Amino acid sequence: MNEKLLPKGGEKMRVAIIGCGGQGRIHANAYAQLNGVKIVGCCDVVEERAKELADKFGAKAFNNYATMLETVRPDIVSVCTVEGQHAEITIAALKAGSHVLCEKMLAATLDEAKAMVETAQKVGRILATQFNYRHIPSVRWLKNLLDKGFIGEPLLVTMMTHGYCHHHGIDLLRFLFGEIVSVQATLRGDRSEVPYKGFKDGISDDLLYIPSRAMGALAYFERGFVGVLASSIRHQVTDFMLELHLLTDKGRIALRRMRNANICGELDTNLDLQNLPPFPEPVPFSETFAPSVHAFVAAVKGEPVTIAKGEDGLRAMKIEHALVVANRTGQIVQID
Ligand SMILES: NC(=O)c1ccc[n+]([C@@H]2O[C@H](COP(=O)([O-])OP(=O)(O)OC[C@H]3O[C@@H](n4cnc5c(N)ncnc54)[C@H](O)[C@@H]3O)[C@@H](O)[C@H]2O)c1
Known part of the structure; x- marks a missing residue:
């Protein structure tokens, strides 16, 4: 246990939610499932x-986050406003001494995201990014097989996403296969085709975030293999969110048509997996949020869990930026 990060005397951890829309309600429900948190x-x-x-x-309501931080002095803050307000609020909460779980994408500009990460490092608090797709059971299952060497060395990965999930997909690739060091990309369409205004407000033109008509990209991994990425907002979101195909030196394994009703998708492989852990049961997408919030709380308690940190949110944004530059220049773009 990381005692210096915990409330004294076994008291419950005090949580505050900033932004009480769709995600704010989801975070609150997830915290409420835990003992030791109020x-x-x-x-x-x-x-x-x-x-x-x-x-x-049974909490207090506020219409000003600065007043709330000063009044209730939370140990943990979930930042669930839209991207344009993430940086200001997160930095204020970190400086007030709270650990922060910030919704993705981490910020609206790279400079803001860097400032958030630097602040967390300076004040010694945890900043996490809500990359809940890491908690999809079939993703966890695949990661376990990869990490244990059961399915061989990756040679080629292809990932297709609905535009809304593209940035989650970028994080998943890093989570499963390690660092992406450079990209090439071609984009078609522009932000005016993205229907929901909240997805565009304040977000820098230098970040892709949600590909509109079509994105085709190559991602080069530190480990030497190549990823082929395709994304479009023109998929029907109820029908399709994400698909992942992996070729290794032992064979082929795919998570097909991961979707709202069954985010695990269907397993399609020519590998012999008989003596390995079974593929998980179907779960709806909505069940991926709470495990991510719970992992954050465990990390604050000092438990040995891996979470998507602020640094992961920043790295995903650097990759978004590199995709935009690669499209503009037609060059392979290295990511520093
Ligand atoms: N992890 C996921 O899969 C996932 C899914 C959907 C949305 N998101 C992200 O969650 C975030 C919020 O999205 P949402 O769909 O909940 O948006 P939303 O519009 O439903 O909620 C945002 C809320 O923030 C409030 N707000 C705005 N400025 C504020 C301020 N200064 N102080 C306090 N409250 C303020 C708004 O009034 C609104 O109620 C976004 O960053 C979005 O990208 C993540």
């Missing part, structure tokens, strides 16, 4: 939203 503050500029969530969990 929600003490909910903040939204729309007061009724803050009040509704606060009332549900």
Whole structure:
């Protein structure tokens, strides 16, 4: 246990939610499932939203995050506003002494994300990025097989995503296969084709975030193999979110049509997996959020869990930036 990061005397960890929209409610429900944690503050500029969530969990409602941080002094803060406000709020919460779980993407610009990561390092608090796709059971299953060497050395990975999931896909590739060091890319369409305004507001033009009509890209991994990435917002989101195909020196393994109703997707392989852990049962996408929030709480307690840190959020953004530059220049772009 990391005692210096915990409340004294075995008290419950105090959690505050900033941004009580869709994700704020999901984070709050996930914290509420844990013993040893209590929600003490909910903040939204729309007061009724803050009040509704606060009332549900017996917390105090606020319409100003700075006032809330000063009043309730949370150990943990979830930042669930849209991207344009992540940096300011996260930095304030870190400086107030809280550990922060920030929704993806980490920030609206690279400079903001760097400032967030630097602040967390300076004040000695944990900054995590909500990359919940890491908690998809079939992704965990595949990672276990890869890490234990059961399915051989990757030679080629191909990943197709719905545009909404592309940035999660980037993080998944790093989670499963290690660092991406350079990219090439071709993009078609522009941000005006992305339907939901919240996905565009304030986000730098230098970041891809959500590919519109089509993205085709090559990702070069530190370990020497190549990834082929394809993404489009024109998929039907209820029908398709993500698909991953892996060729190793032993054979072929694919997680097909991971989707809202069954985010594990279907296993398709020519490998003999008979004596290996079984492929997980189907789960809906909605069940990926709570495990990610719970892992963050465990990390704050000092338990030996791996979480997506602020550094992972920043790296994903650097890859987004490299994809934009690669499309603009037609060159292979190295990522520093
Ligand atoms: N991890 C995932 O799979 C996933 C899924 C959906 C959305 N997200 C991310 O979650 C974040 C929030 O998305 P959402 O869909 O919940 O948005 P939302 O619009 O439903 O909620 C955002 C809330 O923040 C409030 N808000 C705005 N400025 C504020 C401020 N200064 N202080 C306090 N509250 C403020 C808004 O009033 C709103 O209620 C985004 O970064 C989005 O990309 C992640």
